[in-house]
Amino acid sequence: MSEACPDLSVRIGSLVLPNPVMTASGTFGYGLEYADICDLSRLGAVVIKAATVAPRVGNRPPRIVETAAGMLNAIGLQNPGADAIIAEKLPELAGFGVPIIANLAGECVDDYVLLADKFAACGHVAALELNISCPNVEGGMAFGVCPEMTAELVGSVRAITDLPLITKLSPNVTDITEIAVAAVTAGSDALSMINTLLGMSIDVRRRRPLLGNATGGLSGPAIRPVAVRCVWQVYDVVDVPIIGSGGIMCVEDALEFIMAGASAVAIGTANFVNPLAGTEILDGLVDYCQSNGIKDISEIVGVAHG
Numbered sequence: 674m675s676e677a678c679p680d681l682s683v684r685i686g687s688l689v690l691p692n693p694v695m696t697a698s699g700t701f702g703y704g705l706e707y708a709d710i711c712d713l714s715r716l717g718a719v720v721i722k723a724a725t726v727a728p729r730v731g732n733r734p735p736r737i738v739e740t741a742a743g744m745l746n747a748i749g750l751q752n753p754g755a756d757a758i759i760a761e762k763l764p765e766l767a768g769f770g771v772p773i774i775a776n777l778a779g780e781c782v783d784d785y786v787l788l789a790d791k792f793a794a795c796g797h798v799a800a801l802e803l804n805i806s807c808p809n810v811e812g813g814m815a816f817g818v819c820p821e822m823t824a825e826l827v828g829s830v831r832a833i834t835d836l837p838l839i840t841k842l843s844p845n846v847t848d849i850t851e852i853a854v855a856a857v858t859a860g861s862d863a864l865s866m867i868n869t870l871l872g873m874s875i876d877v878r879r880r881r882p883l884l885g886n887a888t889g890g891l892s893g894p895a896i897r898p899v900a901v902r903c904v905w906q907v908y909d910v911v912d913v914p915i916i917g918s919g920g921i922m923c924v925e926d927a928l929e930f931i932m933a934g935a936s937a938v939a940i941g942t943a944n945f946v947n948p949l950a951g952t953e954i955l956d957g958l959v960d961y962c963q964s965n966g967i968k969d970i971s972e973i974v975g976v977a978h979g
């Protein structure tokens with residue numbers, strides 16, 4: 674017996690994504706690296722690795738360390754710079770027919786405004802994700818830990834583009850709801866959470882930090898309960914879509930985020946273990962909806978709140 678296909682579409686501002694499963698920035702390159710093994714056109718969106726105004730070589734190695742149920746990274750926003758990404762990566766990625774979300778990282782408001790302007794003008798991106806929460810570069814989290822700075826940044830980018838704006842929040846704060854409200858009040862169409870948790874590991878033989886940068890961002894299943902809690906708290910205080918991320922490895926994990934209040938999910942560290950994680954989780958969501966008589970995925974967004 675064939676079941677009707679559930680409606681999985683998600684609205685983010687003026688953008689409608691075909692389904693709620695996207696890749697998390699920095700864990701899926703520019704999508705192109707995965708095109709031979711993953712059918713990119715099935716994903717709800719590809720969120721590309723953070724772009725900065727000028728090229729960045731990133732932090733000194735080692736830049737990745739495995740931890741219990743997760744990993745620490747201190748890549749340091751390595752990227753060839755916005756102009757090169759726009760010229761060399763996006764036209765090819767656009768050919769796969771998947772919505773592209775650009776993740777922007779800057780050192781000051783003007784950087785974000787310039788980046789937003791460049792990516793909006795290129796015509797290939799469907800939305801902008803403001804990364805105000807990178808723990809691996811000096812000053813990278815400065816915006817995301819202060820409501821006033823978050824509001825100033827989001828408001829300045831909002832003023833120069835009509836593209837849907839997603840603000841990516843940091844868990845490295847006392848009260849994530851304050852930052853969420855500041856971003857939405859300043860014009861963010863959606864929120865994405867969480868970026869990595871600041872962490873570190875020490876090599877006890879060498880008696881030195883394992884990462885070249887000493888500290889890094891913790892991701893993977895280890896952070897999932899923290900991320901679900903963040904989505905849960907923020908769902909209560911905003912009425913824009915939330916994109917949940919943090920240790921989503923399988924469909925049950927994605928459902929946890931959706932039931933906590935996420936309208937969409939971003940798959941990150943799982944891609945390093947299984948590059949097909951995104952499409953497998955999408956298949957799992959379709960199965961779950963069909964087996965539970967769910968016609969529209971929005972029926973279960975935030976359902977755990979009762």
Ligand SMILES: Cc1cc2nc3c(=O)[nH]c(=O)nc-3n(C[C@H](O)[C@H](O)[C@H](O)COP(=O)(O)O)c2cc1C
Pocket residue numbers: 697698699700722723746748750776804807841867868869891892893894896918919920921939940941942943
């Ligand atoms: C190697 C690596 C690089 C990342 N680079 C970025 C980045 O460039 N921009 C960003 O907003 N988040 C970046 N992140 C954070 C992820 O997008 C994601 O929010 C976080 O890892 C939590 O999800 P996960 O536990 O499923 O990986 C990176 C994470 C990892 C592991």
